[in-house]
Amino acid sequence: MLPQDPFGQDYLRLTLEIHKHIDGYIDAYYGPEALRAEVNAAPPRQPAALLDDVRRLQDNIPTADPARAAYLKAVLRAIECTVRMLQGETVDYLDEVYRIYDIRPRQVAESTFEAAHRELDELLPGRLGDGLAERLAAWRKGFEIDAGRALELLELARAETRQRTAAFIELPDEESVEIRLTSNQPWNAYNWYLGNGRSLIEFNTDMPLHVAALLGTFAHEGYPGHHTEGVLKEIGLFRERGYAEQAVPLLHSPSAVISEGIATTALYIIFPDDSHYDWNVEVMFPAAGLPAEPGLAERMQRIAKASEKLRYVNGNAAILYHTGQLDKAGAIDYLRTYGLATAERAAKSLSFMTHPLFRSYTFTYSVGYDLIAASPDPVATFRRLLTEQVLPAALAN
Structure with missing residues (x-):
């Protein structure tokens, strides 16, 4: 057309x-x-x-x-x-x-990260005061799965997230998602929207895959995240209204903030009241052959909540690096110190924020999340953003 x-x-x-x-x-x-x-x-x-x-x-x-x-x-x-x-x-x-x-990010006070560290020190297994980054890495390692198990577990995530999304908002019959594993990419997962209601979602195996994260990643990339937004905007804005710009989403655009806001809040929209922790323990863990001791869902929830403020660490590091206040070694050290990242994950994060396409993209995640989460009615805002052209500045006002 x-x-x-x-x-x-x-x-x-x-x-x-x-x-x-x-x-x-x-x-x-x-x-x-x-x-x-x-x-x-x-x-x-x-x-x-x-x-x-x-x-x-x-x-x-x-x-x-x-x-x-x-x-x-x-x-x-x-x-x-x-x-x-x-x-x-x-x-x-x-x-x-x-x-x-269309956003004006600011550095977050490092005292915010230090407060999160104190909470995590109380929650993570291990002795208080011992290497917090190592304890967090050990906690996460307990959820690692072999890449060979990923596709079957992702199919579980696809089925559950699609069912819940279809109950939340109408999806066309012809939409579909293909799943593949890949490697040697600067991102962890990526949705390639192909048009006509179809997406290819690739999951990067460069970094360890965590069974507890698969559901959230699929919600982010698929239902009701990037794929769902692509499907609904193709139909409503491009095909029905003839808005040509909608047929060519750009990485360097205010729409990226909206897209990542949708994606980063997607899991919480279809799993209200943090019910995804229970779903993971009851469904995903047994399917992965991992033990789930009593109280695990609650403990996962508390650790995740304590870690939330660390989402701003990458933005701080990007500002400090790109304004010349930190060199590469300093930026990696910052990500490790305040983000509690492993050396490998910190290097991966830096490669993303120094990539020509993504050097200023890192803020789309945290700001996009905040714009929806802080709105008077996050669910209504989420529905609106799936189908309308809305600017970040309009949500911030």
């Missing part, structure tokens, strides 16, 4: 051109294949020419739908920032985050 409005066609062309310069810039594409083939067959256009295209689009934003107009204004600001950086311009790191993602 070729978008009828010139704006939509020009928008798709521009993003496809940028993708030729930045592989991975486009997170998904389900627009006209003829248009993509036409753009890919031509030589790459220079950033200066792409910047002219951005300006023309900014001058011709459709205004019939005010919400869409505001959304497109912010997305084109993000695209402009990306193209300027592609051209070699230097942008202050936090200004880059704002221009691309």
